Amino acid sequence: MEQAKQGTLDLDARMSEAIRRTAPGTALRHALDMIIAGHLGAIICVGDSDAVLAAGNDGFPLNISFTANRLFELSKMDGAIVVDRELTQILRANFHLNPDGSLPTSETGMRHRTAARMSLLTDAMVISVSERRQVVSIYVGGRSHQLRSIPEVMTVANQLLVSMQATRQAIDRNLIRLTSIELDNHVVMSDIVKVFSLFELLLYSDSALRGCIEELGREGRNVEMQRQGIVGDADEEYTLMIRDYAKDSSPEAARAIRERLANLAAKQALSSSTVSRALGLEEYKEDTVVMPLGLRTLSRISVVREGIAERIVDEYGSLRELMDDLKKSDSENPARVEDLGVNEPTILMDSLYRLWGKK
Numbered sequence: 001m002e003q004a005k006q007g008t009l010d011l012d013a014r015m016s017e018a019i020r021r022t023a024p025g026t027a028l029r030h031a032l033d034m035i036i037a038g039h040l041g042a043i044i045c046v047g048d049s050d051a052v053l054a055a056g057n058d059g060f061p062l063n064i065s066f067t068a069n070r071l072f073e074l075s076k077m078d079g080a081i082v083v084d085r086e087l088t089q090i091l092r093a094n095f096h097l098n099p100d101g102s103l104p105t106s107e108t109g110m111r112h113r114t115a116a117r118m119s120l121l122t123d124a125m126v127i128s129v130s131e132r133r134q135v136v137s138i139y140v141g142g143r144s145h146q147l148r149s150i151p152e153v154m155t156v157a158n159q160l161l162v163s164m165q166a167t168r169q170a171i172d173r174n175l176i177r178l179t180s181i182e183l184d185n186h187v188v189m190s191d192i193v194k195v196f197s198l199f200e201l202l203l204y205s206d207s208a209l210r211g212c213i214e215e216l217g218r219e220g221r222n223v224e225m226q227r228q229g230i231v232g233d234a235d236e237e238y239t240l241m242i243r244d245y246a247k248d249s250s251p252e253a254a255r256a257i258r259e260r261l262a263n264l265a266a267k268q269a270l271s272s273s274t275v276s277r278a279l280g281l282e283e284y285k286e287d288t289v290v291m292p293l294g295l296r297t298l299s300r301i302s303v304v305r306e307g308i309a310e311r312i313v314d315e316y317g318s319l320r321e322l323m324d325d326l327k328k329s330d331s332e333n334p335a336r337v338e339d340l341g342v343n344e345p346t347i348l349m350d351s352l353y354r355l356w357g358k359k
Contacts (some may be wrong), residue, residue: 013139018125019140023217031068035075041131042075047085051122059095115139157212157223160205164230168201182292183356189272190286197239200265240296247280294319301351303344311340
């Protein structure tokens with residue numbers, strides 16, 4: 001199971017690299033655009049050159065410097081073009097590929113079937129350009145990705161940005177409410193599920209948007225800035241919230257829970273039962289009151305420096321106990337937080353009451 005998971009991650013990374021290498025602004029993409037504009041077809045094998053050359057025959061040995069114009073001109077010939085991994089040399093043109101015909105593929109066209117099988121047989125990135133349909137497909141490890149035009153990708157990116165902006169606003173509103181009811185000790189499991197669902201929606205859309213940005217290459221810089229402005233510190237806030245409510249509040253456990261929740265959210269809407277099980281709180285129902293540690297809330301307060309929030313929750317166990325101690329403290333009975341590294345307990349108390357909406 002672990003090896004299969006690692007294999008999927010490696011394949012994802014290889015495909016991401018392939019998409020970046022064919023993004024607008026690269027020499028390879030410029031060549032592909034010229035091939036499409038010239039109504040030509042082509043198969044281009046990039047990398048793992050020894051294995052590629054061993055899987056074919058004939059062709060013209062070239063060993064010339066790679067340029068977009070040369071790749072375009074060579075695509076006018078039949079057969080495949082073989083390029084080194086670094087995209088510095090064109091090794092061979094008019095090369096006849098003979099991949100094992102028993103390798104599985106769902107492709108139908110001869111050129112795409114050959115490209116898919118070559119990507120299974122070797123570690124090369126194989127690019128197939130359909131002369132009839134004017135479609136460019138990238139193959140890595142048998143997986144395919146069809147390149148889209150800049151306007152097509154920008155349309156999807158803009159739709160995702162609008163959706164993410166609305167989701168982020170909903171998260172911010174719900175977190176303000178959550179902080180208040182945390183300080184009231186009135187949080188129930190359904191409150192947590194609602195916020196977790198919003199975080200999962202935001203992060204799912206963010207993953208899709210980052211895929212668009214990869215495809216856009218240098219044309220995606222403005223989209224990336226907008227993405228960063230919307231996502232902000234959502235990743236950190238989500239992790240702290242999970243740690244607040246999980247039975248095991250360690251960072252390692254939080255990472256495992258996030259992965260579990262992401263897998264659940266990809267298949268179905270999160271529910272109180274699925275979230276409670278992921279948090280290690282199997283017996284909790286929709287209306288069960290849940291006590292937060294307060295890591296997320298404390299991390300938002302300026303006098304609580306990095307690493308201090310963990311000490312506070314270890315000492316007090318809940319935000320209300322912390323507030324009770326701060327409220328009764330005076331010069332004769334200083335608050336315990338001073339020993340934990342909080343130099344201004346009064347500012348801490350005022351900040352908590354302001355977040356509570358009571359002051």
